[in-house]
Amino acid sequence: MDVVVIETPQLGDRSYLVHDGAVALVIDPQRDIDRVEAAALEAGVRITHVAETHLHNDYVTGGLALAATHGAEYWVNASDVVAFARVPVRDGQVLRVGRLLVKVVATPGHTHTHLSYVVREDAHDGGPEAVFSGGSLLYGSVGRTDLVSPHDTAKLAHDQYSSVRRLVDSADPEAELYPTHGFGSFCSSGPASHQEASTIGEQSGSNHALTDPNEDHFVSELLANITAYPAYYAHMSPLNAAGVGPAVLDVPDSVDPEELDRRLTAGEWVVDLRHRVAFADSHLHGSVSFEYGKGDNFTSYLGWVIPWKQPLTLLGPVGEVKKAIRDLARIGIDSPDAAVGPQPGDWAPESPRASYPHGDWTALLKNREPEDVVLDVRRREEFGAAHVVGALNVPVYELPGRITELPDARIWVHCATGYRASVAASLLDRAGRDVVLINARFKDAAGAGIETEP
Secondary structure (H helix, E strand, C coil): CEEEEEEECCCCEEEEEEECCCEEEEECCECCCHHHHHHHHHHCCEEEEEECCCCCCCCCECHHHHHHHHCCEEEEECCCCCCCCCEEECCCCEEEECCEEEEEEECCCCCCCCEEEEEEECCCCCCCEEEEEECCECCCCEECCCCCCCCCHHHHHHHHHHHHHHHHHCCCCCCEEEECCCCCCCCEECCCCCCCCEEHHHHHHHCHHHHCCCHHHHHHHHHHCCCCCCCCHHHHHHHHHHCCCCCCCCCCCCCCHHHHHHHHHHCCEEEECCCHHHHHHCEECCCEECCCCCCCCHHHHHHHHCCCCCCEEEEECHHHHHHHHHHHHCCCCCCCEEEECCCHHHHCCCCCEECCCEECHHHHHHHCCCCCEEEECCCHHHHHHCEECCCEECCHHHHHHCHHHCCCCCEEEECCCCHHHHHHHHHHHHCCCCEEEECCCHHHCHHHCCCEEC
């Protein structure tokens, strides 16, 4: 048995190609299935089976399209209500993929119908095992339980506590553990670790979901650690249940300057992918900044801030536009328009330009006036842990609907690293506010002489 890991760091997830040297099972594929197909081609194997651990809440699956393309069986929980043909699978089944045996284990918690898969070689000595746990048992933690319904969150947390124990009992301690979430995904909950690999036995001795002997205490801790998650999550499970076709990843023809100018004037969402400082120095009036490729934040925060299914136009060099189209397809934002080129003059030479100042914490210290406002656009739990004295907190994903609540004054905006602040600064600039981008790390504020608390 060989396991090929297919990383999607932009969403903090992993997919897996599991094979016996001839045929393969793909688990939790992302929508851009060409990466899975390339991995199968490199391994010299044929994709015969595709499996979902659950109806995903953080991305659109490529499972249906991959199975259809390769004539593969598509395994989805028999209890999931879906609008497409699949091979229904149930707890306790043992299924065959070439020389591999796959045991289906019900692990409700992340969702009501969540499944995990324990895979081993069909050998006389039992063979090595691998556990594919989806959003159940993660490295150091478990999948969050609040994505189905607020009314179900506590029950699912109790289910999660029981499920991970059942999963551990279903596999050898030496079995390698391969979760889908937990690598930066908002689908994880609690003190997830940053390790790259683990085993069932290792997690049994270190994962708080397995070491906490008190179920009620575990549940209360899990619920206390629930944080906000991207708004687009609300649309992922329904899309996955309905069935989604293959992604279209082609870069479209550039929008002509007159049409782009019309969209800007009309207030449509026009997204500049360039570096945040380049945007601050000069951009098309009315556009917003979502820097591409900086810390893998692009997909989650664009899908969180921009309202669902609004017309979207991307601006940037062709390479970045191409990658952004792929990333957005993973969360169901299909075929955005684009204007390709490295600078605003390439997109709309006659459209008006805008700019706003930027600087570090020293600039705030030296230039802030008494009436100025410091706006912290981090999440509430980040703000609660430490913040600039006197700062206001409006998380960036709430800002579009709350700009009118902010004082009529110059606004110095910051976050943890500068990325979310750059998005927020562009939103404020778009709304006609007087804004300064603090392009600096929050952890450097105190060292620069900025008073913070607690």
